[in-house]
Every structure is written in C-alpha cells, then in structure tokens.
Amino acid sequence: MDLLTLSLPSLLGGLAVTVLLGVVSFALGSVLGGLVTLARISRHRALRVAAAAYVSVFRGTPLLIQIMLVYFGLPQLGIQLPPIPSAILTLTLYAGAYLSENLRGGILSVDRGQWEAAGSMGMTYGRALRRVVLPQAVRVATPAIGGRFVSLMKDTSLASVITVVELTRVAESAGSSSFRYVEAFVMAGIVYWLVNTTLSVGQEVLERRMGRAYT
C-alpha cells in the first residue's frame, strides 16, 4: 500500500485550501456569532427574535443543503459567487449560529452578581460586558468553541461538492485516477487528524492559561 498515492504538492495544496476555509470561516463566524449573541441578549425584542430565527435555521438544516443552496441557488437570484467565497460564506453563517449559542451559554453562566457589582460602580452596559462579563464567559465557552473549531475543520470537506479543490476533493480525484481509494482517503484522514490534534493541543494550552486565576 503506497500512502503517497497523493502527490505531495497536490496534498499540500488541498491542505492549504482546507485550512483557509476552516480558519477564515471560524474567524468570521466568531465575529458574526459575537454580534448575534449581543442581539440575543438585547433589550430589543425584534433583535432577539431575528437572531433566534437565524440560529434556528442554520442549526436546524444540513450544512450540505446550505452549501448547495448558496452555490447553486444564489445564481438564480443573480448573485454568482466563485466556489471558495461561496463555501466560506456558508461555513461562516453555519459556524456563527453555533458559536453564538456557545457564547450565549457562557454569558448566561456568569453570575448575575457580576453584572450588579459592575453596575453598582457606575459601569455602562457595554463596559460591564467587555471588562467583567465577557472575559468570564469566554473562559466558560472555550471548550465548546474549540470543539466547534474542530468540527468546522471537518465540515469544510463538504465544500468538495461545489468543486472546491480542498483535501477531500484532492483525495477523491487521486483515488479515482489511480483506483487507490484506500490509500488516498486514509492519507486525507490522517492529515485532517493532524490538523485537529494541533488545534486541540492549542485549545488545552489556552484553557490552562485562562484557568490560572481560578486555581
């Protein structure tokens, strides 16, 4: 069995695209998720309802459908996006929905007394959120957020169905041209695993750093 059925350049190329999709979508999804979280805990009902509806739609439908809908469906409305931006858009919307839930859970876990202590010294809502509540909420939410990052890395493989040449698609085409499917997919799997193991180690280091105040 020759695990090098995949040529190194094509493997690295696929890996680069996979990492690009995962990292960019996670970064944009975090920003989006943060904004959605603010909307969900807002005093304005309309914002809360809109945010909850968004979360519900993107968590309640398959990512594959979302990816195909954006890529094949938007052109019907006259919006044509190339495969990679299209995949990043969908993955961002999808990740944002989950991340906002993780973050909201973190914020709700912070004791009400913390808001009151901040408020009682005259802090504005925004300042109390930024200085007092968010640092604690992010710490609580980090394991869930890290898990979400790992899932997102794997979810990028679905972008292969809209012709994005990422790791899974590279493996697939290498397999079909050489009929060495086992080697090709095992190799791709190993690369995913290596990426995610690295992420998990990074997450552990981060958690330990943030937990220092609490031991």
Add this chain to the structure above:
Amino acid sequence: MTRTVAIDARGLHKRFGELEVLRSVDLTVHSGEVVVIMGPSGSGKTTLLRCLNLLEEPDAGSVTVHGRTVDCSSARHGRARNRLIRDIRTRTAMVFQHLNLFPHMTALENVIEGPISVRRLPRSYAVEAGERLLAHVGLADKRDEYPARLSGGQKQRVAIARALAMEPEVILFDEPTSALDPELGAEVLQTMKDLAAYGMTMVIITHEIAFAREVADRVAFMDAGYILEEQRPNVFFNNPATPRARAFLRLMADTDGPPPGLEKTG
C-alpha cells in the same frame, strides 16, 4: 451646624409582581452618619438598599444622592436619566453579601478597575491608591492573588477596598458578614469599624447586634415594607418603641443565645 444630606429617599414604593416589598419608605442619611438597617428577612431591607443606588428602580418615590435626584414616578428612559443613574452609582459604592469580586482579576486589579474604567484616572495613580487601600484593609501582601486564593473574609475586605477606591460619598453594605464564618466576619466588622471611625458615611444591613450598638448612629427597623422606627442604638436595643421590634430582638437573642453579661429580657 447643619449637616449635609448624603442620601434622601422619599416615598419609595417597590413591588415584585403581587408582592409589595416597599410601601412608602423615607430615609435620610447625613454625611458621616452610620445607619444600620435591621429587620426580619423579607422585610424589604435589601430592596431598600438596592433602591438607594438604583440597582433596583423603585416604582414610585425619589432618591437624592448629594443633590442629584432621580424621580422614579417620571419617565423611565433616556440617556440623560441613565447618565444620572450611573453618576449616582459612582457616588454610592456597594458591598454585597455574596462577595462579588471579579474572579478573573487579581485583588489589585479588582480595586483599580472602577477608578480606571469609570473614573478615568491614570493607571499609575489608580495603582498607587489601590495599593494604599489594600494596605488599609490589611491585605497589602495579597495584591497579586486572584479571589479564588483568598478566604471569605479577605475577599470581603478586598470588596471594601474596591468600594473605597471609587471615593464614594456613601457605602452601602448588604449583610457583608452573613456569608462568612464568625471569625472571618469579625475581621470584616473590624475593617468597617475603622471606616466608621474615619467618618465614612455608611448604610449597613446586618444582624450583628454588638456591632450595631457600637458603630451605628441610628438603627432603622424594617418590617413588611415599612420603616417602623428609627432610633439611636441604645434606645432601640434597650427599649424599642414598637411591639414588632421587641419581638424581633427577642427572637435574635433566642437564636444567638444571650450575649455574655446580658440576661434575656421579656
């Protein structure tokens, strides 16, 4: 000599759903005065205290802190009103029963957070003042410890330093020792006595009778949403005017056991 009024609360009403927690409460606190609020649980003590810095908004009445008045019968919204409320909160520090230190900040960071982010003081100045305050409550060596490493009494003393760092006109204490073991409570009470001797204006909810006798200028006794009587401590503890206060004090004596050298009186 006319004394400055630190807090003037007029006609405070507050209900939570069906429950009427405050029914027309008036309370005036002068600068330099220590007022102790006592009363059975559910009498509205904590709600009153939280209304004084508008952590809880009364349904009716007004709160004046050093000349700034929030009228709770008028409109509830607006930037100016929010700013006024923040201003009042900046001038009234609060020490909570449940040790609400910020767990992700060290003792010193807890103390300097308000001065830096609310009062906009330069960091170096805030640090210097913060270190002085921590020394004042006997915790100079704990400046870099996180709250998780401090005992309950130490946490509460950091909370007092944090309150002082705002240079408030008045400090509100909500049962600051009731979550602590007696010996840890004692160190907190001592810190509060020091503040009283220093001339700090304080409103304190507590069940510590010996402490109240020693420190209070006035005891306000609350029951069922009213202040039933306001007396000097020696009058209140020896000869309360209302039957409810008499019953309350008898109950306190029963549960704590009579203080040494004092026979239970009927």
